[in-house]
Amino acid sequence: MRKKRDVLERRRTIGERIFFIITFLVLAIWSIIVLCMFLWALMNVFKTNIDYLREPLALPKLSDLQWENFKLAIDKLEYNGHGFWDMLFNSVWLVGGTALLQSFSVCVTGYIFAQYEFKGREFLFKTVLFIMIIPIYGALPASYKLIYGLGINDSPLYLISQIGGFSANMMITYGFFKGVPRAYREAVYIDGGSDFKAFTTIGLPMGKNILIAYFLLNFITQWNNYETPLLYFNNMPTLSLGLHAFQQEIQYAANYPAYFAGALIAMLPILLIFIFFADKLMGQMYSGGLKG
Amino acid sequence: MAKQEMKTKAENFFSGLSPYEIRRKLYNLFFKNRKPKRTLKQKTKTTIFIWTMLALPLLNLLVFWVYVNIDSILMAFQNVDYANGGVEYWTLDNFKEIHRMFTEKTPGYDMIRYGINTMIYWMIGTLWSIPHSILLTYVFHKKLRGTKFFRVVLYLPSIICAVVLVGIFEAFISAKGVLGTLMTEVFGASRVPAWFQEAEYANPMLFLYSFFFGFAGHYILFSGAMAKISKEVQEAAVLDGVNMWQELWSIYIPLMWPTISMTIVTSFAGIFGATGCILLLTPNVTETFTFGYWIYDQVRRYQSYYIPSALGLLFTLVAYPLCLLVRRLVTSFYQDVE
Numbered sequence: 001m002r003k004k005r006d007v008l009e010r011r012r013t014i015g016e017r018i019f020f021i022i023t024f025l026v027l028a029i030w031s032i033i034v035l036c037m038f039l040w041a042l043m044n045v046f047k048t049n050i051d052y053l054r055e056p057l058a059l060p061k062l063s064d065l066q067w068e069n070f071k072l073a074i075d076k077l078e079y080n081g082h083g084f085w086d087m088l089f090n091s092v093w094l095v096g097g098t099a100l101l102q103s104f105s106v107c108v109t110g111y112i113f114a115q116y117e118f119k120g121r122e123f124l125f126k127t128v129l130f131i132m133i134i135p136i137y138g139a140l141p142a143s144y145k146l147i148y149g150l151g152i153n154d155s156p157l158y159l160i161s162q163i164g165g166f167s168a169n170m171m172i173t174y175g176f177f178k179g180v181p182r183a184y185r186e187a188v189y190i191d192g193g194s195d196f197k198a199f200t201t202i203g204l205p206m207g208k209n210i211l212i213a214y215f216l217l218n219f220i221t222q223w224n225n226y227e228t229p230l231l232y233f234n235n236m237p238t239l240s241l242g243l244h245a246f247q248q249e250i251q252y253a254a255n256y257p258a259y260f261a262g263a264l265i266a267m268l269p270i271l272l273i274f275i276f277f278a279d280k281l282m283g284q285m286y287s288g289g290l291k292g
Numbered sequence: 293m294a295k296q297e298m299k300t301k302a303e304n305f306f307s308g309l310s311p312y313e314i315r316r317k318l319y320n321l322f323f324k325n326r327k328p329k330r331t332l333k334q335k336t337k338t339t340i341f342i343w344t345m346l347a348l349p350l351l352n353l354l355v356f357w358v359y360v361n362i363d364s365i366l367m368a369f370q371n372v373d374y375a376n377g378g379v380e381y382w383t384l385d386n387f388k389e390i391h392r393m394f395t396e397k398t399p400g401y402d403m404i405r406y407g408i409n410t411m412i413y414w415m416i417g418t419l420w421s422i423p424h425s426i427l428l429t430y431v432f433h434k435k436l437r438g439t440k441f442f443r444v445v446l447y448l449p450s451i452i453c454a455v456v457l458v459g460i461f462e463a464f465i466s467a468k469g470v471l472g473t474l475m476t477e478v479f480g481a482s483r484v485p486a487w488f489q490e491a492e493y494a495n496p497m498l499f500l501y502s503f504f505f506g507f508a509g510h511y512i513l514f515s516g517a518m519a520k521i522s523k524e525v526q527e528a529a530v531l532d533g534v535n536m537w538q539e540l541w542s543i544y545i546p547l548m549w550p551t552i553s554m555t556i557v558t559s560f561a562g563i564f565g566a567t568g569c570i571l572l573l574t575p576n577v578t579e580t581f582t583f584g585y586w587i588y589d590q591v592r593r594y595q596s597y598y599i600p601s602a603l604g605l606l607f608t609l610v611a612y613p614l615c616l617l618v619r620r621l622v623t624s625f626y627q628d629v630e
Contacts, residue, residue, distance in 0.1 A: 016536045023431050024438065030507055031445040038448075040470055041460045056468045105349045118342050124350075131357065133619075135561035135611040138604015140587055141597035142364035143356070161356050165349025187315045189330065195341035224453035227571065231592055240455055247459040247572065256463050263456040274451055278444075 041260045045069055049255045066257060073262035076255070079237035079245045084265075091223065091238040098162040099218035105165035107211050110173025111203045115182060124166070132168045144231060153232040169214065176210050177203065216277055220270055239266050367601035386602035400578065403586075409495065410582040413566035416502050417509065418559040425510035426552070430540050432511075433518050447512070449505045458572040461501060462488065488573045494580045498568055510555055517551035518544060546626040553622035560618045564607040583607065 012020065044052050046060035046069070060066070074084040082090075113125060152158045180202070188198040204211070226240040233241065243266050246259055309317065330338075368386060373379045394403045432439045449457060465471040467484035475481040487497045521544065529543045545552065567584040574580040581589070587604060590596040 013535060019536070020431060020434075020436055023428070024436060027428075027436075027442050028438070030504075031442060033504075034445055034448065036470070037460055037464045040464060053468055057470060057473055105352075108345050109349050112342055112345055116338070116342055118339065124346075127353075133557075133561065133615060135563075135565075135608060135615060136361060136364075136604070137564055137584070137587065137607040137611070138364045138368065138601040139360050140604070141591050141601045142360045142367055144591050144595075145367075145597055146356070146360055146363070160352070163348050163352040165346075166353045166357075183313070184310070187313070189334070190315055195338050199341075199345075220451050224451075224455075226453070226455050227567075227588070230571075240453055243453070243455045243459075244572065247455055247462075248575075256468070259459060259463070263459055267452060267456055270451055270453070274447075 041263065044257050045260045045264060047257050049257055052257050069257045069261040070265065072255070072258040073246075073265060076258055077239070077242040077246055077262050077265075079242045080234055082235075082237050082242070084239075084242070087237050087239045087242045090233065090236050091240070093156065094158075094229070094233070094236075094238055095219055095222040097156070097159045098222045099215050101159060101162055102164045102169075102218050103211055103214040105163050106167065106169045106173050106214065107203075107207050109165040109170045110175075111177045111199065111207065113170070114174050114177035114180070115185060115203070128166050128168075128170055131166065132171070147232055154235040158232060173207065173210060173214075176207060180206055216273055220273065223270055364601045365605060367598050368605040369602075371598045386599050387606075389599055390603055390606065402578065402581075403583075405579060406581045406583050406586055409568075409580065410564060410566050410584065412499055413502060413568055413582060414559070414563050416499065416506060417566070418556070420503065421506055421509040422552070422555060422559070425508050425514055426540075426545065426548075428508045428511050429514040429518050430536075430544060432515065433544075434536075446508050450512075454569060455572060457505065458501075458569050461505075462573065465497075489577070491577055491579045494574045494577045498570065498573060498580055501573070502568055513551060513555060514548060517548040521547045549622075549626045553619075553625070556622050557615060557619045561611060561615050563611055563614070 040057075043060055044056070046065040046067070048066055051058070051060070077084045077087065079087065113121065147153050147158065147161065150157075152161065184202045185195075185198040188194075188201065193201070224240060226238075226244045229238045229241040230244065237245075243262060246262055369382055369384065370380050371383050371385060373381055392398070393401050432443065436442075463469050465487055467476070467486075472484040475484050485493050487493045525543060525547070529539050534542065565584045566582050567588060568580075568582060570580055570582065570585045571588070575589075583603070587600040590600045
């Protein structure tokens with residue numbers, strides 16, 4: 001084992017060392033700037049607006065940490081008459097629902113395509129491949145017209161438009177379930193079980209990891225999405241929409257510490273997911289997209 | 293003794309198998325590897341199961357993809373006569389209007405500018421991001437000092453809400469932020485521009501934002517591809533005495549080529565779609581618009597469907613053959629690599 005490590009980690013030439021040093025420096029500078037930005041914002045959460053305007057680079061007074069900024073942010077985060085708690089509730093059901101539906105439906109379609117031969121399978125499979133490669137730009141107006149035409153904007157019914165299932169992600173779950181021997185399913189038949197039982201006792205438990213990872217990634221994407229709620233959820237705004245309105249407002253009537261506090265609150269669920277599931281998320285992605 | 297031997301044999305026969313595999317194995321043992329026969333009733337039940345499971349995704353596909361796209365094509369050839377109660381009529385005027393918008397200077401629209409902005413975003417996301425992401429993936433793979441730390445920091449911008457990231461970045465470079473304070477107090481600048489409100493600075497700052505936070509944008513994808521390269525191949529290359537560039541060019545890039553080529557094709561598929569962070573930073577500075585953002589803005593602010601649909605259709609007609617061409621081109625490289 002030791003020998004193998006040595007073989008792979010050969011001595012670098014001078015040119016290579018210089019390249020590695022330059023890369024290290026560039027990355028270090030970039031990381032310092034990014035972290036400074038966040039730390040600076042975090043530091044200013046605990047200042048009064050006057051302190052921030054007077055001395056934006058100074059540390060907050062430890063004896064006078066402005067915890068009220070969080071309360072102010074909760075009060076200030078408002079969109080079309082909807083307060084923070086309303087928006088949080090909307091974010092949770094919309095984001096959670098979308099992530100759950102999408103992850104479950106790609107698992108279902110991936111499982112069915114990988115495990116069964118049926119009439120129309122080839123056609124549907126080719127349709128998915130076609131969807132993947134065709135670049136469509138003009139669908140937004142038609143989509144907008146349809147959502148408003150069906151009256152599912154500002155409504156939980158909007159979730160039906162988010163089911164998906166036939167998308168590029170299906171190819172990942174398809175690849176995973178392709179590796180599950182069909183004999184397992186046949187063993188369930190031998191036991192007198194149905195296809196549904198095979199799905200719940202074999203498909204779902206085996207695809208549990210891929211389902212969870214895809215749910216988490218989807219949750220992060222949807223939680224951060226402000227463009228779609230801006231189109232369809234003006235009367236049932238989400239937290240990202242409220243934060244967007246707050247961000248537009250501070251350009252004119254700046255209360256940055258309160259904004260930073262609001263940003264921190266909005267970031268919290270994602271940061272918690274990242275902290276608790278970092279290995280899972282990064283591991284799944286680093287291994288070339290999702291894997292089981 | 294014989295009993296013990298039989299027990300060992302049985303244990304070996306079933307070792308490492310799941311309960312389902314054991315049942316399957318026992319079934320094969322007694323029924324001579326026959327597949328379990330299924331009655332017509334069971335087969336019908338399976339067909340019902342398949343289509344029940346696919347029903348909702350299929351319905352979704354038909355309504356929210358097939359119908360939407362057919363409607364968007366139809367809308368490209370339609371418009372509304374508001375004078376006669378909002379009746380839709382068939383016309384080619386949308387295309388004439390697009391032609392006029394591209395060829396004549398119209399107040400409020402500068403399609404050439406939007407085109408240039410779109411291309412700059414595309415170049416940042418493709419020509420800059422793909423090569424340096426490959427290089428970074430390589431140096432991380434070769435265990436650059438601090439790799440674990442850099443990986444976490446690189447990952448942060450992609451999980452943090454763009455609204456938050458933009459807000460903090462905007463404050464950070466503003467007159468009361470770190471950059472503004474450094475400019476006035478250290479470098480003696482008389483004023484700090486309102487970066488995103490002044491047209492002169494808005495575009496360069498938006499590009500800078502995309503450039504800065506798009507750093508190593510494809511790293512995550514490429515690192516997965518690089519991790520799959522077998523250790524034996526890497527060892528063989530090292531034993532052959534290749535240098536870093538030879539190793540990267542002749543071993544890693546060819547073996548990662550399916551992922552790289554897919555990324556290139558995908559980037560060409562999205563060539564007209566860039567929206568950057570215009571909605572968050574410069575929604576009122578039209579000089580910063582891209583084609584993608586213009587379509588979004590027309591729909592959101594003005595509920596204008598027909599000309600954006602026509603423009604979208606034209607882009608699809610350009611991008612689709614371009615994609616196929618690029619796909620053919622990129623897949624022709626490294627065909628013999630296994």
